[in-house]
Amino acid sequence: MDGPAEIGRRVQRLRTALGLTQRQLAEPSYTAAYVSTLEAGRVRPSETALRFLAGRLGTSYEELATGRPAHLATELRAGLTDAQRVLATGSAAEAATLYEGLLADAERHGLAPERAEAHLGLGDCALETGALQEAGRHFREAERLLAGEPAPRRARAVRGRAVAHLLAGELRYACYLLESAIDELTGGGLADPEALVMLYAASIGPYMDMGAHARAAHAAELALALAPRVDDPALVAGMHRQVARTFLAEGRTADADASLAKAQAMYRQLRLGTDLAHCHWMRGYVKAQSGELDAAERELRTARDMLAARRAALFAAQVEVELADVLRRLGRHEEAAALLAPVLDLDLDDGRGAVHAGGAHRLLGLIAEERGDAEAAEEHYVLALGLLERSGATGDLADLCRLLGDLLRRTGRVEAALDAYRTGLGHRAAPGTTTLGPAPAAPPFRVAGGSGAAEAEGS
Template sequence: MSPEPLPSKIGKSVGEKLRAARIAQHYTQSQLAAPDFSVSYISAIERGQIHPSLRALEILAGRLGLSSTQLLPNRAQAEDRLNSALNAPEREDDEMEITLLEADIFIRQGLAAQAITQLSKLSTKRLKRQQQLQHRYLLGWAYLKAARFQEGEYTLSEALQLAKDLNASYLHLRILNLQALTYAAMRNYTQAILSHQRCLNLLENVEPRDPFFTAEVYMHMGQHYTHLENFEQAQQMFNTALSIVEELAGPQAIEAVYWNISQNYADAKEYDLASMYAYKCLQLHTQLDLTHIRSQLHHYLGHAMMKGDREEARAYLNTALQQESVERDHLALASVSIHNAEWYLTCEALDEAEKNALQANELAAQFGDTLIGAEAHITLGRIQYAHKRYEEGDKNFVTGLHMLERLGQHEELADESVQYAQLLEELGKEHEAFTYFRLAFQSKQKQRR
């Protein structure tokens, strides 16, 4: 059934208001009509069959003691009806986009069957070409996850043709990857290698480069070659993937990659993709902030515990090391390892102390300049001084103090500089000691500003 035309809706509203006002004034249609209009004309207006002219509205309203605007629909109602009529296609397009997005989320959550149900509700004839591509891509992906491989292969082939027609390089690459994984799931590893090789060939000529996706493709290629018992080729693929991954040393480097990809897509006016990678960058940045907050809490709590009862400190450290949240958070684990090293140092168990300090340094290194990273170097420096390995200790002290200076941690820098200066003074290195006493004084001055 076709929707009622907008003028008809407005006319019906005018007719309803006119009839209500006439009845309220105890007028018959004949009394209201005479002498300018016929009864049938008034009846037709009230039934919404015709829309009166503005002049007729003024005359009728005057007889009822109203203004003509009081018989018109409310402006907001009229605008809502008009906007509803005009924006229907746009609203429908938004609903399509939301349905596609929900399906994408279902797949990523491991709910492939729900994604298939969601996508099956959409009529592909009503989708724009870009939406059709997105629909076939997501449906093929969902079929793969639901182990419906034949359907997945057919759907992804359709998606691949659409991606070529629309010159959609981003989805073209992802569809080739899914197609290869579908072939591999059907144990057709030769065909899987061909699809992934086509993917790699395209990646060489596409900007921006996505190292995460590229490493994933090489990893899958290694798996295919392994299944075919071509171990030499498999090792080559795995080594290539590793070399890409190793360049992404730490969350900050990954965040920078996401940001650069986002900027490249923005420059190319691919705003949807630019937004997606910007959100990835923002999410990672938020996670890093949370990681730093959690690790700093462990850092300050550990300091407080270490200044109290030794047995209580030991109990705290043992409990912290067993917490799953600490085990997952390498920066928090680095903080606990530092305090562990300090605890063993106070017990003069230098080998165990050094083992924990080295672990802390390794864990903290991936995060770049951090308060915990600086403390890891300084703690290791103290342990090396206790071992009388002064040259190694000096390197770690200097590295840690410079890190604190770059971070603007003036209070910690002042305290640690004094302690290092005292150690240097005990070794008879008065000139070097003076340098760090002065650094401590300067840091205290900055702290007061």
């Protein structure tokens, strides 16, 4: 409820607009003197008095007490649902316009929960279009607005911030955000299954990129165990998509493909375009790992075209790195190099796309080697090392050091090759020791599977 002065001015404005005197408004339950005192802001009206006056003024108790139109919060919630549907099935730009209008309404009427939801939606729109700094700003504001809420209510904002940092190549910080949120949930007795599945699934990507495979596998194990307790099919589908990465790392190609098929079926049913494109992307990667290069090319081209149609430029460019690798392996070097050239521009001042720009330089180095141009290959490998070192992509760094060491050894620079190999070995040893701290605590309730994997990388 607003203060007496605001309510008084509101009553006077509405009474005057209706052409009522103070006595006409007050009778039969109150006096003209009471209405005069109320309009002057010298008395705080009771709920009973406000409900009586609202009836006489043809408005609602809520609007008289707060200035908010009746059912405004309900209407804003419906609008937020519509904007979310547009983001899922239509254009991120169109959804962002809807969210901005809803945010303005929520701010004007002081509706903090609806403001937070609008910022979350705008953050998701910015992620899709690759505006990572803008995404981070919206997710931070949502987290601020939800600061007084229980930890599960803040999980989506934390996940959004972590994804923005992951896409910017800040893997370690992404892990820190997610692990801190998981520890808050489990340590505070607020182990909400939906929030935990969201956070465990989001942590798999940065763990895998950092080479912390055992920790990623344990996060996948816990997410799978909690999935039956989650009612949101989109969240479960996203979990299956991330879990497929751990299956693939363990050589379980059939399990990875089955997990992706489950996610794909859910996304089709829910008409979630960007997520469906991500499934095609991941299935292309799975096909490439199993040597089915023609099938991999088809899946990756489908993913790239779907993302480009949605103007998800950053994601589309990332798919092109995977597609270029397939084309290289098929011997189509010119096509591969042409795809990679635009990806090199992803590493802007904010670090956006550093991991993928590094991946592009690595592939260009391989192409140069296969063409017999050792000098160009070395230049690309060194550029890739610089980009990946900034991001902390430990697993990729170790492989890159091996490629550089092999190249240097073949060109007769044995000491330099040994230095490259030693650097690579150092990156392989990092996960679970100096790279990451203790693993997040397991949920306090019983889940299937043990915790040995987490302990193995958390020591």
